[in-house]
Amino acid sequence: MRIICEICATKLNTMILSSLLNRFSEPETLKMAKLGRELRAQGIDVIDLSLGEPDFDTPQHIKDAAIKAINDNWSHYTPVAGFLDLREAVCSKLKRDNDLDYKPEQIVTSTGAKQSLANAILALVDDGDEVIIPTPYWVTYSELVKIARGKVVEIRTSTEASFKATPAQIEAAITPKTKVFMFSSPCNPSGAVYSKEELKAIADLFKKYPQITILSDEIYEYINFVGKHESIAQFDEIKDQIVVINGLSKGFAMTGWRLGYTASSVEIAKAMEKLQGQFTSGTCSITQKAAVTALVGDLKPSLEMTEEFTRRRTTTLKLVGEMPGFKCYAPEGAFYVFPDVSSYYGKSDGTQTIANAADFSMYLLNTAHVSSVMGDAFGEPNCVRFSFANSMTNIERAWARIKEALAKLK
Ligand SMILES: Cc1ncc(COP(=O)(O)O)c(C=O)c1O
Structure with a gap:
């Protein structure tokens, strides 16, 4: 009797769950x-x-901002892309730290860089589109591409090559079906950090391929042991091809607060906002208010x-x-x-x-x-x-x- 029930349960599972x-x-x-x-x-x-999370507590001034937000009754639904003051704070941060000029309408905040990556992939990748990802890459990248029915095209790097992809390797992987190139710098898991010169060489390559979008995951920006963080979005000729992905989890020890953001062209931002509007809506109101303090406050x-x-x-x-x-x-x-x-x-x-x-x-x-x-x-x-x-x-x-x-x- 038990065996029959187990068989029924298995059959039922295969019947009700999606192939996704x-x-x-x-x-x-x-x-x-x-x-x-x-x-x-x-x-x-x-x-x-x-x-992969800092074992530190969230800094006190950020916690205080969250407590104030609760007491001030920031308890309602939020705009899908985030409160305007938060998107302005993201723009100020991008100017202060990266010398990047973005407007609030180019910023979409989310429940973490993971959701920002999902928004970007689902907004860009169609059935059969190719996404080039240098190995090693963060575990979620390839799986999101598969969810979108895209095809992952890996470029193999090595310890000897400091785990970085060269423009020649990237160009060899490009085909008419290539839609996206995605990477993280600093990289999880290798710790590789692309220098300004290396990013310039990659930017020069993508100038020739305006149909390809580059997802630049910069969530480990502040955890850099070799100097100043460089973003590929600094190269103006390809800026509209870039989606900068970042968030508060790693740099501010805020993994559980769930705040990620993207900076991109308005067209891609609107597409991601449309998607997010059907999945999660805007992220937590308290987190958003605390995030303003984190982004423009003391970095000490x-x-x-x-x-x-x-x-x-x-x-x-x-x-x-x-x-x-x-x-x-x-x-x-x-x-x-x-x-x-x-x-x-x-x-x-x-x-x-x-x-x-x-x-x-x-x-x-x-x-x-x-x-x-x-x-x-x-x-x-x-x-x-x-x-x-x-x-x-x-x-x-x-x-x-x-x-x-x-x-x-x-
Ligand atoms: C490279 C990389 N990108 C994105 C994320 C996701 O971060 P979040 O906590 O903001 O979703 C992680 C988390 O481990 C990561 O390592």
Whole structure:
């Protein structure tokens, strides 16, 4: 009787759920965090190096602005693209930090950079359109393209090439079907940061292809270890081809507040606003009011967080350097290391054999009780991502455990 019911349930599921669900995967980052939480619930001391969020509290002046917004009764629906004062604050920020001139009608705020990326992809990509993405890329990029029925065209980069795509590589991937080129700088997961000269060379290339839109994800802007952030939108000749994606999650330790934004041509902004109007409407009113303070207020707390990330990066790189067989690029931004661990493929501790990055990540979770994310999720199957958005103590404990676990693999 039970068996029949299970069969019925399976049949029912395949009948009621849409085929869309089979086109994309659940984020690997969230899956690993979930597995870590499950082990923790069993009383195991798991150190989380899988998740991509600052472990700091939101700065006090931003929290105060939110409390004031609640007391001032900012409790109603908001305009889809965001309150005018928030869109003006985004324009002021883009001028102050990036010397970019945008008007409020070119800004669409959302419930996070993830939604901004979804808005942009769904506004631009049709069935069969090609989207060029250099590897490694943030897990969500390829899945959003699949949701839109587009085709992901990967450009493979490497540790040796500092995980950056060259204009020649990009041009070789362009076809008449190319609609979008998307990348992040600083990059999650590699930490690569494109210099002004490198961005200029890419901008010069896209001048020849005005039909292609460039999604420039700059959410790690403030977490930069090599100097000033450069945006590809600074090159006027291609500015209308660019959608700048940014948000408050990383730079202001506001992951749970959900505020992302785009700066683009008015035409693309209106398209994204139309889409968002049917999905979520405007993002949380309290968050929007707090975001005005974050964007135009004192940047000192954000810069202090970056100073702490700089110290953790130094420690992490020293410890990663002690792992036999790792090949690791020193990240120039964001808060991850993304070593090539393929020298462990084929090795075993006697019971568990490592065939790929997924096995490697699972081995570290089960043996060292440290969570990480396999590189396949980012389009780079030889690497594994480890975050340093964790306390110095936890970073040191985690890498000591990893070293011990690796020593067992023969
Ligand atoms: C490269 C990149 N873009 C976008 C996002 C999404 O950020 P948000 O929290 O604003 O949705 C993330 C989050 O991890 C990210 O790493």
